[in-house]
Amino acid sequence: MNRITISTAFALLLIGAAATSMPVRAQEAVVAASDAESLFTSPDPKLNANKQVVYGIIRDLLEANQWDKSELYLTERYLQHNPNAASGRAGVVAYFTEILKLTPSPVPEKIKTPIAFVTAEGDLVTVGYVREVKDEKDPGKSYTTTWYDTWRIKDGKADEHWDPATKP
8 A cells, every 4th residue: 555655656746847847848840741732632523623723822822922813713702811911802912912012923833832731621621831930938949830721612713711810
């Protein structure tokens, strides 16, 4: 009986010491897929089409800033749940071209953004990106986490968008 009590007390002491004095890092690094383009395909024709719309948004609009092509990928009503850009295709285009003042560049052959995963279900497509963040407690270090964008596809174009953005 005493042996169990002493062992239990010792274990609790070790757990308590570890919890208060040692930093705990239980995170695995988020890594990019080796072939991001393959993530934007599906054997299901509808899901494949939806993923291809999102691929075009990332490549042509978000990476190449060719917002003059926005009508190919976004509905006119485009509902925006990011608090920094207005709803409507015109509102999103204005955010990137007038507020952020991004200028067009050539469309890349393949997307450059590190993609961890792409999921499609029904009319929704979610893209998980690798995001590297500076460690606020140790500015010389950084860690990875996941950023995401989700789009609702309607009639071959993105009609609604979500991401975890907050106001600056």
